[in-house]
Amino acid sequence: MIRGMNYGLYIHVPCCLRKCSYCDFHSQAMTDGETRAFADALESELDSLPEDFSPATIFIGGGTPTALPEDVLSRLLGAVRGRVNTGRVEEWSCEANPGTLTEGKIQVLLNGGVNRVSLGIQTFDEKLLKFLNRIQTGEEALKSFRALRTAGFQNIGADLIYGLPGGSTRQVENDLNRLLELGPEHISCYCLSIEPGTALARMSVSEADDEEALAQYRLILKTLGAAGYEHYEISNFARTGRECRHNLLYWEGGEYIGCGPSAHSHWNGTRRANEKDTQDYILHGPRRAFEERLAPEARARETLVMSLRKIRGVSQSLFRKQTGFDYYALCGPAIEKLIADGLLKQDGDFLQLTESALFVSNQVFVELV
Ligand code: SF4
Incomplete structure (x- = not known):
């Protein structure tokens, strides 16, 4: 950390x-x-x-x-x-x-x-x-x-x-x-x-x-x-x-620890979640439902999708600094297709959802993960 x-x-x-x-x-x-x-x-x-x-x-x-x-x-x-x-x-x-x-x-x-x-x-x-x-x-x-x-x-x-x-x-x-x-x-x-x-x-x-x-x-x-x-x-x-x-x-790919049944954490690059079982949590403490360390590329894609939820979008320069990847190098063809379909736009340094994509954002995200 x-x-x-x-x-x-x-x-x-x-x-x-x-x-x-x-x-x-x-x-x-x-x-x-x-x-x-x-x-x-x-x-x-x-x-x-x-x-x-x-x-x-x-x-x-x-x-x-x-x-x-x-x-x-x-x-x-x-x-x-x-x-x-x-x-x-x-x-x-x-x-x-x-x-x-x-x-x-x-x-x-x-x-x-x-x-x-x-x-x-x-x-x-x-x-x-x-x-x-x-x-x-x-x-x-x-x-x-x-x-x-x-x-x-x-x-x-x-x-x-x-x-x-x-x-x-x-x-x-x-x-x-x-x-x-x-x-x-x-x-x-x-x-x-x-x-x-x-x-x-x-x-x-x-x-x-x-x-x-x-x-x-x-x-x-x-x-x-x-x-x-x-x-x-x-x-x-x-x-x-x-x-x-x-x-x-x-939404910015930050780190946090979650406590309590079903709580998720993203800590030191690892994602994990507690089991959704309150009685078991009370009796035995938290048990892991899953724990995974994402490869850098998968983690960068996840950060891209989460960050696109923000109306301001994703800064290309900050994204590169944070993840080590350029998002066009990661998923250029998908981004270009979504831009051509009017669902994404590049506004200066920022990649953003268009207004018509806001209500159907999951259709965009599925193309990028
Ligand atoms: S049962 Fe209702 S109040 Fe409780 S978490 Fe679900 S939505 Fe919220």
Whole structure:
């Protein structure tokens, strides 16, 4: 590890009050006792972090970290502070869901070192919230956001989902307007995809029509652009200087260590992931689901694909410096074909997705790996 290099810490909390109908993250309802046993196991894993581990970013995700009992959440944050040198931390995010955020937990987050909260709002539409099996109402989402602001959080992100079966551009417009009244610093908008194993897949629900979802995405770009948010990643928008630094690490091929069941790491050039089994994690500690050291060329291709997610694109000179490869030498014919097809463009030093590629970016990425 290069001294002084920015790297991150991710902690996966696999606890939710109940399962949303679209969710394929590793999470489950946990008893009070299980949350405490999970905290014990997590502390042991944190003990195995490299000496003087000094991340620039910490991200506590899940799951719903704020579904943990207040004292367990407090203990978890204390365990991080006890085992990590937080002197270099610029951004410490925690995911939270409306319906789990009490005044007490908000204070625990504030006092525990968290300086950015990512709130899972998804939609304000009551019918769609029920369809998604979310635990909150639209009103509760508003209250949670305001409570975070009143308590002193100056960096709040909010997540929305569009492309919902039964949704519409009018509904997305309504969601955006209600969210903009709250004035979050960061907004993520994800298109619903129905993944195997989820309740929606079991119910054989079909995804929204592509054209309808694209119209909603265009509306999001237009509305958030007009409201002064910078579109900096395919699904992410931020006020100036409020981009999520932890996620930028992922998109720039940076290094991080993940703790908790299902957590991924990219450390010293090696990728690894913990098994998705919370009971096993509690009983035996983290077991590796996989560990692989990518060859330099494969690693460079991966960095290219991840970095293309950023609207600014990939700097040819920086990419060469970071990976040792020129991206035209790596995959020149594929890049040239994608440029000819109007899906990529070279703008000075930067290779970028074109506007028409943003909604079909996976078609581009598949050509480059
Ligand atoms: S709150 Fe998030 S992690 Fe939990 S079940 Fe819902 S989508 Fe999944």
